[in-house]
Amino acid sequence: MFSQNNQALFDRAKEVLPGGVNSPVRAFISVGGTPYFAVRAKGSRIWDEAGTEYVDYVQSYGASILGHADPQVVAAVKAAADLGTTFGAPTKHEVELAELIVGWVPGLEMIRMTSSGTEAVMSAIRLARGATGRDKIVKFAGCYHGHADALLVAGGSGVANQGLVGSAGVTEAAVADTVVGPYNVVPTLDTDTAVLVIEPVAANMGLVEPEPGFLQACRDECDRVGALLLFDEVITGFRLGRGGATSWAGVTPDIWAFGKVIGGGLPVGVFGASRGVMANVAPLGPVYQGGTLSGNPLATAAGLAALGQLSDDRFAELATKAERLALGLTQAFAGAGVPAQVPRVGSLVGLFFANEAVRNYDDAKEAAERGLFPAFFHGMLQRGFAFAPGPYEAIFPSLAHSNEDIDRTIEAAAEVATALR
Ligand SMILES: *Cc1c(COP(=O)(O)O)cnc(C)c1O
Numbered sequence: 001m002f003s004q005n006n007q008a009l010f011d012r013a014k015e016v017l018p019g020g021v022n023s024p025v026r027a028f029i030s031v032g033g034t035p036y037f038a039v040r041a042k043g044s045r046i047w048d049e050a051g052t053e054y055v056d057y058v059q060s061y062g063a064s065i066l067g068h069a070d071p072q073v074v075a076a077v078k079a080a081a082d083l084g085t086t087f088g089a090p091t092k093h094e095v096e097l098a099e100l101i102v103g104w105v106p107g108l109e110m111i112r113m114t115s116s117g118t119e120a121v122m123s124a125i126r127l128a129r130g131a132t133g134r135d136k137i138v139k140f141a142g143c144y145h146g147h148a149d150a151l152l153v154a155g156g157s158g159v160a161n162q163g164l165v166g167s168a169g170v171t172e173a174a175v176a177d178t179v180v181g182p183y184n185v186v187p188t189l190d191t192d193t194a195v196l197v198i199e200p201v202a203a204n205m206g207l208v209e210p211e212p213g214f215l216q217a218c219r220d221e222c223d224r225v226g227a228l229l230l231f232d233e234v235i236t237g238f239r240l241g242r243g244g245a246t247s248w249a250g251v252t253p254d255i256w257a258f259g260k261v262i263g264g265g266l267p268v269g270v271f272g273a274s275r276g277v278m279a280n281v282a283p284l285g286p287v288y289q290g291g292t293l294s295g296n297p298l299a300t301a302a303g304l305a306a307l308g309q310l311s312d313d314r315f316a317e318l319a320t321k322a323e324r325l326a327l328g329l330t331q332a333f334a335g336a337g338v339p340a341q342v343p344r345v346g347s348l349v350g351l352f353f354a355n356e357a358v359r360n361y362d363d364a365k366e367a368a369e370r371g372l373f374p375a376f377f378h379g380m381l382q383r384g385f386a387f388a389p390g391p392y393e394a395i396f397p398s399l400a401h402s403n404e405d406i407d408r409t410i411e412a413a414a415e416v417a418t419a420l421r
Contacts, residue, residue: 005049009037031374031389036381041068043400046386054386055405059396061388062203062235063260065318065347066306067400073264073305080301086293093300100307101262101270104242107252111272112281113295117234117259118146120269121197123289124257125150127271128195128228130287131280136192138227140183142205142361142392145197145232145257149174154361183208183360186217193227195255200245203235203394205364207343207350215251222254228277234259234269235394238307240346241315248346264306266299314399318347321397321406325349328410336417338372349395351376351387368392372420379416385409 013020019027021035028035036048044067046056056068066073080093094113102108114120125137125148139145141154149170166175181187183202200215202208222229230253236245237258246252254277258270272278280287326344329351333340341352352358353376354367373391380387385408387395397406 006037007034009049010034013037025388025390025393028389030391031377033378035389036386043067043069044398044402044405052384054381054384055401055409056386057395057397057409058386058388058393059398060265061260062239062348062394062396063263064265065239065261065396065398066264066309067398068265070264070306070309070400072309073302076264076301076305077266077298080297083297085298086296088292091295091297091300093297093304094295097262097300097303097307100304101258102272104238105244105246105256105272107246107274108256108272109275110278111270112278112289113291113300114269114271114289115267115291115293115296115299116146117257117269118148119291120234120257120259120271121145121151121230121232122148124230124232124255124271125195125197126289127273127277127280127287128230128255130285131277132194132226132228134192134194134227135177136179136190136194137177138179138181138187138189138193138196140198140202140361141180142183142208142364143197143199143202143232144204145199146234150178151197153178154180182362184211184214185360186214186221189221189225189227191225193222193225195228195230196222197230197232199235200231200233200249200251200253201236201240201345201348203348203350205361205392206352206358206367207345207348207394208358208360208364209343209345210249211359215249219251219253228254230255230257232257235348238262238310239348242310242312262303262307263299264302264304266302267293267296268299268303315347318397318399321399321401321403322347322349324403325395325397325401325406325409328406329413332410332414333417335414336421338417338420340417341367347397349397351395352391364392375420376413376416379419380409380412383412383415385412 021027145151233244238261240248255273330342339355343350352367353372368391
């Protein structure tokens with residue numbers, strides 16, 4: 001049953017979709033085997049075409065922070081759909097969502113909505129270049145910032161899972177102004193630098209925490225040369241609390257990008273800055289940016305319904321669940337004698353098969369190249385626990401995961417770990 005229905009669909013899919021998928025990681029390239037084709041999901045659970053149920057730690061790569069098909073989000077989307085799905089005119093919900101987001105993040109005064117995280121970061125880079133009149137971008141190896149040409153160098157995550165360094169089809173000219181350095185090492189910038197872009201907590205090379213002082217030192221280095229600091233909070237934004245990584249770290253960037261959680265499971269991205277910096281964005285200024293479906297009524301309704309539920313208490317509750325999972329997994333691997341690191345930051349959890357803490361992309365690659373992840377992944381999937389299919393992805397518990405879900409996950413991991421050894 002499992003293999004039949006999913007395999008049949010995968011075979012059909014491969015005829016009409018490259019790799020059978022619309023985003024490469026979903027093709028199971030780095031773990032092997034046949035992807036499960038999702039039919040429906042509710043809370044912590046997802047069901048596939050063969051009727052198999054999994055406890056889901058993918059949660060659309062963290063977008064579904066409340067768990068799947070949250071009743072309030074679903075009701076909001078249905079209500080919005082009845083009123084029209086897209087207008088090409090501004091709406092009240094866009095204003096309300098913007099007010100909510102700028103109210104949460106210290107230093108953020110104005111935003112522009114897009115339809116994906118990629119668009120948000122791409123536009124934020126254009127804004128940084130337009131605002132500074134400079135060309136150069138500095139990024140960190142293993143940080144993923146979406147699939148815009150200039151940012152696809154050493155991109156971590158989906159790119160790394162394919163074993164690719166960057167991407168074919170990206171011209172040398174497109175990356176000529178992109179400089180890459182190791183995470184957790186403060187780069188030395190020059191006065192050609194428009195922007196330093198960073199995942200303030202890196203969650204696309206597994207989970208890598210910034211070392212104490214690192215983000216502040218990046219801030220200081222940007223100030224020294226007049227470059228802008230861009231926090232790509234597409235994952236950390238409203239997963240680490242209402243102030244995102246900005247409040248968590250106590251470091252304020254010049255420009256932000258958000259995505260995933262803020263759309264409540266619908267396609268949304270956001271970039272923003274102070275009023276002064278955003279004054280460069282059209283129609284106020286010369287940096288063009290727009291989109292037919294930007295600020296889409298279904299997406300803003302879902303975003304408002306999701307973010308409206310994220311009180312400080314709920315963030316604390318989610319972090320407690322994540323801690324339970326991280327501690328339990330750590331013990332499960334230790335008990336089996338399998339060297340593993342299970343870092344946790346807020347509600348974000350990572351997993352590396354490594355002896356020591358991972359602090360950059362080279363460390364993460366070394367851990368991935370030990371080759372234990374595919375066996376762990378499939379062992380868990382067979383037992384009914386879905387993790388993201390690649391060693392560079394984070395683990396995303398949601399508010400819908402019960403302690404029982406988590407404890408069963410830990411028991412299964414202990415069994416799988418014993419088999420790994
Ligand atoms: C997912 C992600 C993106 C890209 O967002 P999409 O919605 O997939 O385009 C950008 N930056 C980070 C940090 C991400 O995790």
